[in-house]
Amino acid sequence: MTDFVRLVEVGPRDGLQNEKQSVATADKIELIDRLSATGLRTIEATSFVSPRWIPQLADAAEVYAGIRRRPGIGYPVLVPNEQGYARARAAGADEVAVFAAASEAFSRTNINASIDASIERFRPILARARADRINVRGYVSTVLGCPYQGAVPVAAVVDVATRLYRLGCYEISLGDTIGVGTPRAARALLRAVAQSVPIEALAVHFHDTYGQALANIDACLEEGVRVVDAAVSGAGGCPYAKGASGNVASEDVVYLLHGLGMQTGVDLGALAATGRWLAALLGRETGSKVGRALAEPA
Numbered sequence: 001m002t003d004f005v006r007l008v009e010v011g012p013r014d015g016l017q018n019e020k021q022s023v024a025t026a027d028k029i030e031l032i033d034r035l036s037a038t039g040l041r042t043i044e045a046t047s048f049v050s051p052r053w054i055p056q057l058a059d060a061a062e063v064y065a066g067i068r069r070r071p072g073i074g075y076p077v078l079v080p081n082e083q084g085y086a087r088a089r090a091a092g093a094d095e096v097a098v099f100a101a102a103s104e105a106f107s108r109t110n111i112n113a114s115i116d117a118s119i120e121r122f123r124p125i126l127a128r129a130r131a132d133r134i135n136v137r138g139y140v141s142t143v144l145g146c147p148y149q150g151a152v153p154v155a156a157v158v159d160v161a162t163r164l165y166r167l168g169c170y171e172i173s174l175g176d177t178i179g180v181g182t183p184r185a186a187r188a189l190l191r192a193v194a195q196s197v198p199i200e201a202l203a204v205h206f207h208d209t210y211g212q213a214l215a216n217i218d219a220c221l222e223e224g225v226r227v228v229d230a231a232v233s234g235a236g237g238c239p240y241a242k243g244a245s246g247n248v249a250s251e252d253v254v255y256l257l258h259g260l261g262m263q264t265g266v267d268l269g270a271l272a273a274t275g276r277w278l279a280a281l282l283g284r285e286t287g288s289k290v291g292r293a294l295a296e297p298a
């Protein structure tokens, strides 16, 4: 097992999609450009979903056109359907992500479709992406609990993750959308999914509602996962997931990984400064404990 961990920075998408106040397009662009200078390899830039559902990201095309894309960095975007895929391609996106859920109730609330129907919707996207030589990532939401249904069977997560992988997603990100998971459950889930999807093709995506995200990530690293989603300054949440607070803060994950002797290629100081810049923009203190500690005078 390699000790390099790839961080997937989801702040500009998962972070900003849940902000009540509107963030100017220029500020979104500046956020992504600042993140591009920290050593991150993957920055999820925005999503081409319905602007009626997520008005916060209605300016996706302008944001994508405005960012300075650096070589060696991927800038994936979320797409829920073929219309989103077409918009993303027109904007120049070279990687996309589709998103399904392990809970039927959440699927209907989040994307207005059953799990089966959503996977049928993704089929033509994956076919077009293959022809366009575009990589597609797949998310599975509500893997450790659902705001509507409560418990989610492990078998349901394995089923959806396996279907997305077989459909052609190169990587499957397992999302604890409402942050209810704890380490033993997270580890057992990862172990079960890894029976059907190679561990090298799995990523973990923890929200930190109950303060368990770092512990969960540590457990999943021990199981062999080497791709971790996180949002700078701990921004984020899903508007269709009641009680979902921020993502785990990228700065906190990088601090953990470096402390474990793992490599990320990320400059922690620069990342933390970006997190504080974003928090100030949103008129609050950074949600990253590491970001706050690093700001204190020595």
Ligand code: HMG
Pocket: 014, 017, 047, 048, 049, 050, 051, 052, 053, 054, 078, 080, 081, 083, 084, 085, 087, 099, 110, 111, 112, 139, 140, 141, 142, 174, 175, 176, 177, 178, 205, 207, 237, 238, 239, 240
């Ligand atoms: P729908 O209303 O069923 O869509 O929404 P529809 O196909 O019936 O179309 C209705 C209207 O929306 C039409 O416009 C379409 O053109 C338009 P009208 O004719 O009425 O003027 N439309 C679009 N416009 C722009 N871009 C599009 C698009 N699609 C349709 N792509 C739909 C279905 C999937 C579109 C909607 O439910 C949606 O956009 N949902 C997105 C919800 C979302 O973004 N949630 C947050 C992301 S998921 C997440 O955060 C979890 C994650 O972080 C992992 C984790 O934490 O677990 C990934």
Ligand code: MG
Pocket: 014, 175, 177, 205, 207, 237, 238, 247
């Ligand atoms: Mg999320």
